[in-house]
Amino acid sequence: MTTTDTSELVEQAQDGDFAAFEQLVNEYEGLLYGLALKILKKPADAEDVVQNSFMKAMDKLSDLREPRAFGAWLKRIATNNALQILRRRRGLPMVSLDAATEPDEDGRIPNPEYIAEWSQDPAELAHRRDIRSLLGQALDEIPDSYRWVFVLRDIHGLSTRETANALEISQANVKVRLLRARLALREKLTKVLGDPQRLMHSTHDHGGSADADSLLNLYRSELQEVHT
């Protein structure tokens, strides 16, 4: 669906046309469900997020001034709702999720180990049932705090700042967690999808793994530069 289509449907829905609203629901329901399921892991909770989000969108639709921003607006509603459920589940109504998450930014960033070119195109791989199950499994295996950042930043396109605000963590932490998530998922997927004929780990030395503290400092100094 193009931005123009979306804008037109939003305007029609704002004028009271349910068929237009339902087309928007058709367009975004899978995306919201995927987002919520990847954050919360429980299908029943993901269903709640989808229903709550569309109910809220219906309620607040007349307040939306920029119809073309509907998708981003809806994702924001769903993200906030999913994180609310997460906080409630963890008994942390007002506290940052950060306090309750596992491995933090100490330790070292692991070097890539299994390095091999993939022989198939991601757009084709995505249609295979076994690959979709592999993707779910890989995401389940990384720490929650990395998974949330990867889902919001890489799958759903939130900016570093938006992700940091949603999760109530610093932008520097978003960057470090994103790097860890990307490296961990790359490693897991490449072990299955990498072409063993094109394996290239033997003589490659990255000169020691990067220190997470130095990365955090690097990101902090970058952010300072941005703000000064």
Next chain:
Amino acid sequence: MKCEDILKMLNDYVDGDIDPEVCENLQEHLDDCNPCRVVVDNIRQTIELYQEEEKLVELPIHFRHRLHDRLRECWQQKHSDEAT
């Protein structure tokens, strides 16, 4: 530029959020270092694969019916309330 520097700049390079001069140095390294180039490719493919998969997610069918019925009901309620 060494391989370990690539790791530090991986995010910004993959996101295209990097100083052009640094980017040029990094590109030179990647041209000469196959493993680093493949790691960068793998990461881009990993992200693309998850994005492609997300587009194909469908609601469980029973929930989908329930959701659409509920939304229709609420819509009618809301608009009939507004009309009165």
